[in-house]
Structures are given as structure tokens and as C-alpha cells.
Amino acid sequence: MGEISIKINIADRVYPLKVNMEEEEIIRRAAKLINDRIKEYTENYAVRDKQDLLSMCVLHYATSTIKAEKRVTVEDTAVTEKVYQLDNLLTDFFSKK
Template structure:
């Protein structure tokens, strides 16, 4: 797949980007989510400075991403422990 040029509008600013065609839909969706979150924050708080709203938006998304990563890591550790226990059970079964 090739690269294409697109323009993304985030918080009333246009950003020209060159993206892989496979990523275009994801990037456009991400920009839409950012704009919706900025609008939500703008409606909820008296903050009107776009930079402040974008900073708050980034903080919320980064926090969510870190929580998701931590949850996946915890699940991976639990899965690893379960596999280890199963391996020990099988080893004990076959060595008897």
C-alpha cells in the first residue's frame, strides 16, 4: 500500500499529513475522537484556550492508555502463572 496526503483538523487547526493508506481511517477516527473530547472539555469547563483543552485531552487519553497497558500486563502475568501451574501439573502427572 502507498502513502497518501491528507489534511486533519484538530482543535481548529489543519495539519497536512502523509500517511499509509491502511492508516488513514484510524488517523481520521483518532482526530474525530480528539475533537469530540476537546468539545466536551470546553463545554464542561470555563477553559477556552485550545492549548489547555488539548493538554487536558492528551492527559485523559494517556492515562487511559497507561491503565489499559497495566491491565494487559496484569492479565499476561496471570496467564503466565496459570501456564506455569498447568506445566507443573502435567509434569507431575507424567513422572508418576
């Protein structure tokens, strides 16, 4: 698939982008998440400066990303350990025959 031109609005600023067609929906959803988070911060905190709101969004999503990466690492380690245990059981089972 090819590239398309789209316009994304984030924090009341329009950004023209060229994106792969298969990424368009993801990018639009990401922009919506950012704008929804900015709206939430505007309603719940006494912050009105767009730069501060964007910084708070970046911090929120960076923290979420780090937490998700950590969870994946822990889960990968647990799966690796289970596979190792299963491999040992199978090796023991077939070596006794």
C-alpha cells in the same frame, strides 16, 4: 500499500499528513476522538483556550494508555502463572506414567 496525503483537523487547525493507506482510518478516528473530547471539555468547563483543551486531552489519553498498559501487565502475569501451573500439572501427570 503506499502513502497517501490527507488533511486532519484538530482543534480547528488543519494538519496535512502523509500516512500509510492502512493507517488512514485509525488516524481519522483518533482525530475525531480528540475533537469530541475537546468539545466535551468546552461544554463542561470554563476553559476556552485551545492549548489548555489540548493539554487536557493529552492528559486524558496518556492516563488511559498507562491504565491499559498496567491492565495488560497484570493480565499477562496472571496468564503466565496459569500456564506455569498447567505445565506443572502436566509434568506431574506424565512423569507418573
